[in-house]
Every structure is written in C-alpha cells, then in structure tokens.
Amino acid sequence: MVETSGAPSAAASATRSMTMVQAINDALDVALAQDPRVLLFGEDVGMGGVFRVSDGLRDKYGEERVFDTPLAEAGIVGYGIGLALAGMRPVAEIQFAGFLYPALDQILSHLGRYRHRTRGRFTVPMVIRAPYGGGVHTPEQHADSPEAVLAHVPGVKVVIPSSPERAKGLLLAAIRDPDPVFFLEAIKLYRSVKAEVPEGDFQLELGKARIAREGNAVTLVAYGGMVEVCLKAAEVAAREGVELEVVDLETLTPFDADTVLGSVEKTGRAVVVYEARKIGGFGAEVAARIAESAIWSLQAPVLRVAGWDAPYPPFSAIEHHYRPDARRVLEAVRQVLAA
C-alpha cells in the first residue's frame, strides 16, 4: 500500500520522450503496480481504449483489475463510487467528456457529496478520466468541454493537464488523492507533441497553478489545450518585444487564486482563454476572481477569448473558427494593451 497523500515526489532523474497518451499510460502503469486497490475500467478499456490510453495494461495486470464495463456511463460512475466506498481506488474512463451526461445524477447527487453527508465517515477516492475538447475533426458530440459543469460541483476536483509531463505527474497525484478527481485530457494534445517525461514514480501537486511562461505585459490564463495556444501567442508577441505571462491553471477546483492574482498584480492586464462556450464558462470564474481581488491593479478590462455562443460545431471545414487560436488571443492582447 502507498500513502494516500503527502508531498509530491521529486522528479526522477531519468526521462523518456512520450506523447500525452503514453505519459498517461505510464502513470496508470505506475499506479497499478504500486497500489493493489487501483482498478481501471470503462468502455473498451480492456483492449486499450479508443485512444489506446490503457494499452497493454490488461495483459500486465489482469482482467480483474483492468476491465470493460457495460455501455452505461451512470453505471460506470455509480459502480466506481461503490468500489471506492468499500476500500478500492477506482480509475474510471468515460470515453469522451461529451458522453458524461448520463452520469450527472451520480456526479451531482453523490460523488462530491459523500464525505460531507457522512461527516467524513465515507469518502470517494475515485478518478474519472475523460478526453475533452475539439480541434481534431471528431464526429458530433465528441468535442465538448464540460469542465465548468464539473467545476461547479462541490466536493470534486477538476484537473486538466497541458503536456505529457504534467499529465503524468498530475494523474498520479489524482489517483492518490483522498477525494474524487475529474481528469480531463485535451484530445488535441494526445499525440500532437512528444516531450521528455520523468520515468517511474513522478507526482505533481494538485490545487496549484503554474507560470508556464514569464512575462510582464499581459497575463494569459488558460488550461489544458489552450495553454499551447497561449504559448504560441506569447512567442509571436515576443517577436514584437511584448512579453506575455502564461498562467496554466492545471487544477480548476480547488482554485489557486494566489498564482493568478499575483500574476495580474504584476502585469495589470488579463486575458482568460478557454474553448468551452464563453457564457458561464470557467473563465468567467477566473475573471470574477480578478475583478473581486485585483481590480485596482488592472490597467484594462479583463477579456475572455472562448467558444462562441453555440454548441461545438460538428462541421469540420469551419470548426477551427470556434476553438480559440493564437490569432484571436493576440487580438484580445492588443485590445487590453490599447486600453
């Protein structure tokens, strides 16, 4: 058995080049090897999952620990809650975040409420992984970004990594966390980049945002697939001598206000970037926090660059107009700099 909480481990010395899919697979491998309570399941998970995230794990750990479920999302989440209540560490996969909705009753009624309603007697140390977001021409309803819905649920944590390294370290932290964690993985990032990832046990800390790039002119706040977009925008701006600071939230809830506010107090300008629909999105919470606590530092209104007021479009030829890109981020940057 391993400790269920504790300080993040130091980065292992050896690294290996991995895609995000490989890094997540590696994290699951480490967790399954270390803790016999960890179980991995979901639709098609046994054969490796539709994105091959669980590739090879059933062969390595057996059908009892890595298994397929019937095709029923409320069942997957509800079954996992039961396993967790009785001492297991379930890691459930929902095939696409847009398929999560049948499970919302279990999520809203129970997942985040159990510790509270039993005053700590019962807890649900469960991870629910789901690929989310657009940018890869998936079929209709395969590209949703429902993080704001999940972040609104008390008692659950929402974690969204932005790179292979972050994915591995954050997923291991999520699996060892004593409370339920949603772990959303940007489909766009699954195979688009390869990067060096520490081998073996490697854990990062939940509940902490990080500065992905330092700058002084404008703070860009993003998470998941939008971090890459913001870093690209920052590179372009740097060529014109404008240094943008990119804050990668990593954990949406519990929200790390200090890191965001510290950056905004330094730059005096903020643009919040997310690919979900703008209205009521998690970026609205970020903007509200800045307005509540850092408004006297602001030189310009907080702007949001986000999905338009429409469902994510299933129309391949024009879908790239929905998902924010570096050009739209830079437009907002110009606006806040002109204010």
Next chain:
Amino acid sequence: MEPLRFIAEDGGTSDRLPFSPEELVRGYRAVARARYFDERALTLQRQGKLGVYPPYRGQEAAQVGAALALEPRDWLVPSYRDTGAALTHGLPMSQIILYWRATPAGWRFPDELRVLPFYIPIATQLLHAVGVASAGRYQGEDWVAMTFIGDGGSSEGDFHEALNFAAVYSAPMVLVVQNNGWAISVPTEKQMRNQRIAERAAGYGIPGVVVDGNDLAAVWHASRQAVDRARAGEGPTLIEAVTYRMGPHTSSDDPNRYRSPESTAAWEARDPIQRLRAALGAMGAWDDEREQAMLAELADEFRAAVQEADDAPEPEPEEIVEHVFESMTPDARAAWEVLRHG
C-alpha cells in the same frame, strides 16, 4: 408468479415453515421493535421534535426480514424509507433520531457499522451497492451488499444499469424491491405494465423471486437464500416483496388526497406484526406477559435514545464547510472563518 408465503393472514403456518419457534421469536422481536420505533418517531415528528420523516408502517416485515439475513460483515445500502432495515442491521435508534432531526451529529454512522447513509435520489444507491459488493472480492472478503428500492424506483434507469452490472460481474448483491403499491400518489399500475417486478430479473439473466412482503418468514427465507447464493459466488438476486405503505409518503404527505381509506383498510387485515404474533401464539412461543415485557424494554430503549439525541451537541455554522475535502480549500477556509467568527 405466486408470492412465497409461510404464514397466512390469520396466523396459520405452512408445514414447510423453515424456521424454529425460537428463530421466529427473534424475528418477531426485531419486527416489533421496528414498528415501535416507527410509531414513536412519527409521534416525535408531530410534536415538532423530528424533521420530515418517511414512515414505513406496513413494510416492517419486508425490511426486517431482509436485514435479518445479513451478517455483521455484510453491507446495507438503504433508501430513505428503510429505517427498519437499518435498525435491524445495527444502526442505533439515537442515530436515526438525530439523522431525521437533520443535525450533523446524526449523519456520521458508527465507524464499525456497514450501513451506508439513507439515499434520497431514487435508485441511485443500487449502483453503489453493486460496487460495494464487488469490492469485497479484491480484498479477500466474502461480504454481501443488500439494497432496497420501491416499485416507483424500478422505473429509474439506475435500476436497470445496476441489475445489469451486478449480473455481468456476478456481484454478491441482493436487491429487495418493496412493492408497496404507491410512489407517493402514483399507483403501481400507472408505473408499469407488468404485474411482477421480479419477472424483470429474467431480462438480466439472474433469479427473481416474489414473496409476501407482510410475511416475515417468507421475506427472511428468500433473503437468506439470496445472501447464501451471493456469498457462494453465484451472483445477485432480485426479491420482490409485495407489501403496502399504510401511512403517508412522508410526514408532509396526506394520502387521503389520492387514495381511499378503504383501500388501506383492506391491508390492515394483512398486518405483518399481528400475523406473526398470532402464529407464535398458536405455537405457544409467545404470550401477553412476554409482549408486555418486550414493550417495556422498547419503551426504555426509545426513551434512552431520545435522551441521547437531546444531549447531542447543537451544530455550529462552520460545520457547513467542513468535510467537503480531506483538506480544506483556501475558499472553504475563508468561509470557515466567516461562519465561525461572524
């Protein structure tokens, strides 16, 4: 499917009765205790000393008979009306009073007790019961999980998903459907086209049995068989206990708005406690003296439970933000300070 029955409405017993008089006395004590608690709890509610309370009068045998089949190592996963089952599996009366007083002191059940909290969202608990049942297999434990639902709850999607998951994983789970005739104001015939909920078990490839839910011996026997099957690794069972909700849906409900007193009166003759008492009387296993002694003991137990509940600490406002996560978030910490110090 004819319901399994060992004790007739007049107390006459079948030759095949699979319980000794001593066992039945134990069962009678448990079912009478459940009724005693339910009646007094409703009275407390009417006196303003309990919050909203969902009584289970008429369903005592269905709940108690099922729970009697469990060992302490087994799990009970109750809905809000299954107080009688929880009581039988060891949840103290004082805890239940505090629970229905909606005070935090009542919401942490004793650590050693394998009773999950009462579930409000209908049928959602069934999936948890399947997961709890399966979890034992990984830990070398042979526990069984028993859960409850009503006729109305059998319409929910989670009912289907739970039975299917339980069947596919051969989970050691027992699902007891208390078909009590009513889902608040909606009668069973408006809830479903089929006569027997137990028939649906065939659709999942698992056994389904119907029992007279007002016959403690029938419920107990069927539950014991189902628990034994589950523990032996043979998978889940669906038990339909045909019974009747004699009282209101909750203390806030008035059943006269949707059903006639006559329809309820017909079920008075099938009362589960009177029936069992008559059977025990005929066996010479029970008499008025023993009855009076038992009632005096129950009165003492209930009085002590109320006293214990009255002595529980009043909740403090900051308890609202406690136990959300293991460690308090910065936001919850700030809220805690506000609630604590105003």
